[in-house]
Amino acid sequence: MDRLRLRWVGFTLALLITGLAPLSGSGAQQNRYMVLIDPAHGGDEAGVLADKLREKDLTLNLALLIRQEAQKGANFDIQLTRSADRTMTMSERSKAIGALQPDCLLSLHVNAGFGKKAAGYEVYFPGFRQTIAGGGDSIVILKDMEKNSYLNDSVRLAQQIQASLETVFPRKGRGLRDAPSPLLDVLTIPGLIVEVGFATCTEDRKKLTDEETQKAIARALVRGLRTYFQKVP
Numbered sequence: 001m002d003r004l005r006l007r008w009v010g011f012t013l014a015l016l017i018t019g020l021a022p023l024s025g026s027g028a029q030q031n032r033y034m035v036l037i038d039p040a041h042g043g044d045e046a047g048v049l050a051d052k053l054r055e056k057d058l059t060l061n062l063a064l065l066i067r068q069e070a071q072k073g074a075n076f077d078i079q080l081t082r083s084a085d086r087t088m089t090m091s092e093r094s095k096a097i098g099a100l101q102p103d104c105l106l107s108l109h110v111n112a113g114f115g116k117k118a119a120g121y122e123v124y125f126p127g128f129r130q131t132i133a134g135g136g137d138s139i140v141i142l143k144d145m146e147k148n149s150y151l152n153d154s155v156r157l158a159q160q161i162q163a164s165l166e167t168v169f170p171r172k173g174r175g176l177r178d179a180p181s182p183l184l185d186v187l188t189i190p191g192l193i194v195e196v197g198f199a200t201c202t203e204d205r206k207k208l209t210d211e212e213t214q215k216a217i218a219r220a221l222v223r224g225l226r227t228y229f230q231k232v233p
């Protein structure tokens with residue numbers, strides 16, 4: 001992960017934290033879950049560029065395909081942070097999250113770097129920090145436990161997403177990763193960053209720009225989300 005990617009992960013995780021009202025789950029209250037898909041980049045900000053692949057287009061296309069796929073009877077609704085090629089600041093994304101209060105969030109990216117041999121998808125979840133603050137303050141402890149349950153849900157969601165992506169890219173996953181961000185203090189919903197593959201790897205790039213593979217990725221992500229919600233305690 002180069003410095004730019006690190007910054008992106010930091011940004012996205014920061015927006016997970018800052019954009020949310022205290023308790024999310026408006027969808028769950030209506031017995032219908034809501035998933036917010038965040039196609040990263042857009043407009044003036046193209047993201048990774050490699051050959052004909054443009055990250056901003058690919059993430060948007062995937063998000064639209066995911067929404068289409070979920071409409072075929074998934075147990076959740078999909079909302080998108082953007083549904084067109086437009087520049088979106090972090091604060092706009094953050095506001096969208098705060099307004100919608102989704103049950104979980106997937107931020108879609110395309111990977112690059114690590115040399116030409118790096119390939120496969122990556123799933124990042126928020127990092128675990130120490131869970132219980134010292135001092136025996138019960139309010140602090142309760143807050144920490146609440147926080148911890150969101151983190152646990154993020155890991156559970158990450159495991160489902162990984163399992164479903166394995167069906168599209170067998171043995172190509174680079175595994176689940178604890179996001180290297182110190183900014184995870186007040187995370188209130190499960191959230192992941194999904195790097196769908198490497199633009200810098202010829203084989204990945206070929207797959208990612210193939211419409212059938214894009215559909216397969218969208219189906220896999222919807223399948224992972226469906227399983228995750230079936231198992232919500």
Ligand SMILES: [Zn+2]
Nearest residue numbers: 040047109110
């Ligand atoms: Zn990106």
